[in-house]
Amino acid sequence: MGVKVIIPTPLRVYAGKRDSTEVKAGTVGEALGRLTAEFGDLRKHLFTEEGKLRSFVNVYVNDEDIRYLAKENTPTKDGDTISIVPSIAGGSCLLHDYGCSCHRSSTSSFRA
Amino acid sequence: MATPPTLKISAEIAQQIRQHGAQTYPHECCGALLGRDDADGDVGVQFPMREIVALFPLTNRREDSPHNRFSVTAEDVRDAEKAAREKKLEVVGWYHSHPDHPARPSQYDREHAWPWYSYVIVSVANGEPLEMTSWRLSDDRSEYACEEIAIRDRAARS
Numbered sequence: 187m188g189v190k191v192i193i194p195t196p197l198r199v200y201a202g203k204r205d206s207t208e209v210k211a212g213t214v215g216e217a218l219g220r221l222t223a224e225f226g227d228l229r230k231h232l233f234t235e236e237g238k239l240r241s242f243v244n245v246y247v248n249d250e251d252i253r254y255l256a257k258e259n260t261p262t263k264d265g266d267t268i269s270i271v272p273s274i275a276g277g278s279c280l281l282h283d284y285g286c287s288c289h290r291s292s293t294s295s296f297r298a
Numbered sequence: 299m300a301t302p303p304t305l306k307i308s309a310e311i312a313q314q315i316r317q318h319g320a321q322t323y324p325h326e327c328c329g330a331l332l333g334r335d336d337a338d339g340d341v342g343v344q345f346p347m348r349e350i351v352a353l354f355p356l357t358n359r360r361e362d363s364p365h366n367r368f369s370v371t372a373e374d375v376r377d378a379e380k381a382a383r384e385k386k387l388e389v390v391g392w393y394h395s396h397p398d399h400p401a402r403p404s405q406y407d408r409e410h411a412w413p414w415y416s417y418v419i420v421s422v423a424n425g426e427p428l429e430m431t432s433w434r435l436s437d438d439r440s441e442y443a444c445e446e447i448a449i450r451d452r453a454a455r456s
Contacts (some may be wrong), residue, residue: 195379195388196414230439231413242410244372251372272375274392276407276417277326277360277367278399 189217189262192269193228200227214245215258217268232270244271304446305391305416305432306349312449314353316427319395319420325364330354330378331391331416348390348416354378367406368394391416391432398423401431403442411435416445 188208193201201207202225209224211217218239222229232243239245245252246269252260262268318327333350356378359369370378370392382389392415396402401421403411411417413435420430433442 194412196412199414227437242412246372271372272412273372274328274370274375274412275360275368275410276392276394276404277363278396278404 187264189264190267191217191221192267194270194272196272197228197231197270200231201225211262213258213262214247214252214260214268217262218245218258242273242275244273245269246271304347304448305418306347306448306450308350309449309451311350311353312430312447315393315418315420315430318353318355318393319397319422319427320425322358322364322395323422323425324397326358326360326366326368326395326397327355328358328368328370328392328394329356330370330375330382330389331393331418332378332382332385332387333390334387335390350390351387352385353393354381354389365397366399389415391418393418393420395420395422395427401429403433407433408435408439408442411439411442413437413439417442418447 188210190206190208192206193204198205207221207224209217209220211220218232222232232240234240239258247255247260247262248267249269252258318329321327330353331350332352332354333348336347356370356374358364359371359374360367375389378389396419399421401419403417403419407417415434417433418430419433421428430447432445432447434445435442
């Protein structure tokens with residue numbers, strides 16, 4: 187038995203469509219390292235180019251936010267569950283104009 | 299990136315998103331899109347489908363700059379996922395408004411976006427909801443691709 191890592195819905199496509207995986211790890215940092223070693227495409231969505239956990243990636247060990255524990259040095263043991271939970275942000279302040287050719291909502295019938 | 303599926307939405311839910319944007323004007327509204335995504339569905343499905351079946355309106359947590367920013371906490375995300383599970387649905391995206399701005403994602407939107415999710419944006423000008431668009435982040439995080447919104451008149455199946 188190892189540490190169970192719950193993968194959030196938007197990232198499952200980069201993890202073989204799995205909703206969780208199990209790794210051997212003594213800390214949260216080790217667990218995330220093993221996870222991204224196994225599923226390399228996850229890395230850019232979890233970490234910045236500088237290798238820091240993205241600010242809108244929240245990590246819990248057994249329902250405790252690691253920001254209130256020892257962050258990525260938070261110890262883990264067999265049987266623990268690590269959950270990766272997104273937080274969502276955005277807003278206007280248009281800095282870049284994304285062109286869009288299909289922005290108009292259509293009222294056509296759905297493709298079955 | 300593969301061509302994103304069309305986002306299917308009922309006229310009723312589209313109207314609820316617009317109304318939420320009008321209610322919170324001049325501040326941004328936000329909420330979760332609950333629905334079904336059949337991209338991994340049965341073999342033989344020619345076109346992946348994503349359908350919004352219900353909304354989970356949320357409170358914008360950005361009290362410092364609510365007119366041009368929105369924030370949904372991890373706890374809010376967990377609440378939305380729980381609400382979705384109870385309806386046998388999943389959180390397939392998020393919506394927010396752009397008060398007095400076009401319904402186009404900003405650089406800030408892109409930097410904070412997750413892949414896979416649909417991000418619906420409604421433009422609200424002088425309190426009146428106008429254009430509504432939907433976007434998905436590319437796999438390499440470099441750009442947003444717009445996805446077509448198909449609005450149907452009859453009520454969505456629940």
